Amino acid sequence: MKFDHVIHFIEETPEHAVEFWKQKNQHAVLGGRHENWGTLNALWYGRDSYIEWLSLENRQIAESAAHPLTKLLLHDRGGFGTVCFRVESIEELEGRLTAEGFQTSGILDGSRRTSEGKMIEWKMLFINEDFSDRLPNPFFIEWNEPDDERFEGLLASGVIAPADENRVLERCVFGVDDAEAAGRKWEALLGGSLQLANCKIEFRKRTGPKERLEEVHYQNGEERVLYEKGIYLI
Numbered sequence: 001m002k003f004d005h006v007i008h009f010i011e012e013t014p015e016h017a018v019e020f021w022k023q024k025n026q027h028a029v030l031g032g033r034h035e036n037w038g039t040l041n042a043l044w045y046g047r048d049s050y051i052e053w054l055s056l057e058n059r060q061i062a063e064s065a066a067h068p069l070t071k072l073l074l075h076d077r078g079g080f081g082t083v084c085f086r087v088e089s090i091e092e093l094e095g096r097l098t099a100e101g102f103q104t105s106g107i108l109d110g111s112r113r114t115s116e117g118k119m120i121e122w123k124m125l126f127i128n129e130d131f132s133d134r135l136p137n138p139f140f141i142e143w144n145e146p147d148d149e150r151f152e153g154l155l156a157s158g159v160i161a162p163a164d165e166n167r168v169l170e171r172c173v174f175g176v177d178d179a180e181a182a183g184r185k186w187e188a189l190l191g192g193s194l195q196l197a198n199c200k201i202e203f204r205k206r207t208g209p210k211e212r213l214e215e216v217h218y219q220n221g222e223e224r225v226l227y228e229k230g231i232y233l234i
Contacts, residue, residue, distance in 0.1 A: 001093075001191055003169060003199035004086035004141055005050045006216060007069065010228045011078045014042035017053040017228075024225060026234070027161040028053075032114040037070050038062035041112070045160045046167035046218065048147075048198045053228075054081070068105060068126040068139065075131045079229035080213035082136045083172060085190065090123050090142040100188060103128040110141075127189070133210035135176050138189065167234075169199045173215040175206030182211075 010017055014030050021028035021044060031041035031052065038061030044051040054073060056062055062070040072081050087093050090107055097104055105126040113119055121144045127137035143150055154160040176182045182203045187194055194201040208214060214231060221233030 001085050001087050001140075001196060003049050003172070003196050004084045005052050006083050006172070006213065007072075007081040008051060008053050008228065008230050009073050009076050009078050009081045010053045010055045012055065012228070014040055014053060014055060017042040017055075020227060024223075024234075027164055029159050032112040032120070033057065034110075034112050036061070036111075037065045037067050039070060039073065043159065045154065045164045046169055047165050049169045051216070067108075072131050072136055076212075080216075083138050083213060084141050085138055085196070086141045086143065086147075088142070090125050090140060093140055094125055096191075097125075097127070097189070102189070135174060135182060135211035138186070168219040170217045170219045170221070171200040171202055172213055173202045173204060173217065174212065175208055175214040176203050176211045177206060179203035179205065 018028045018030060026044060028042055028044045031043040033040045038056065038058035039054055040057045041055065042053040044053070054069070056073060059074075062074060069081070094104055094107060105124075105128055108124045108126070109121070110124050111119055111121045123142045123144075125140040127139070129137055145153070151160070155162075155165075174182065180203075183194060186201060186203075190196065190201070204214075206212075206214070215233065216230070217233045223234050225232040225234055
């Protein structure tokens with residue numbers, strides 16, 4: 001299991017997100033449209049993970065989609081939402097989590113159409129929950145391509161710039177009411193450790209009004225960037 005991406009809800013458009021980060025000399029790009037969910041996104045890649053800035057395009061579609069991410073987006077509106085971890089076999093993961101007593105969504109199909117018209121597809125797994133100001137569970141993804149092929153394709157298309165290969169995610173810091181209890185639960189979800197091959201998960205006493213991801217740290221991150229209620233160290 002590896003860290004895959006951060007979901008950061010934004011109230012502005014993906015175009016505005018791209019422009020904001022380009023002014024920071026960062027290679028953010030437009031992602032595409034989730035036609036069945038009423039959402040669209042912008043993306044910012046590092047070597048082995050990425051940030052997804054997700055915004056609402058069509059509220060009526062989002063409300064009728066009954067999808068966990070659109071439900072969380074409609075609840076939160078803005079700020080860090082949740083995080084995603086990628087696995088090689090989402091069927092095996094579902095079997096393990098179910099055996100350990102977690103109630104899951106079952107495996108869901110996902111797709112988005114890029115601005116060039118290409119359809120990208122994947123499979124997802126969520127933990128069933130009602131969203132509130134408590135910390136949402138992470139979710140899981142299995143891409144329809146091996147990591148190396150997907151990376152090479154993103155590099156060839158210009159979604160990933162050569163400089164992005166040097167941006168390495170170090171840790172994600174979550175603010176919660178009970179750091180010890182949150183750590184135990186996520187260790188179970190992630191298979192026994194909060195230290196993954198490409199990211200460390202940390203919990204601390206929350207500083208905001210609700211339990212959420214609070215900071216995203218990249219290696220050698222010296223600049224503190226506040227964007228749409230989220231903090232990045234880049």
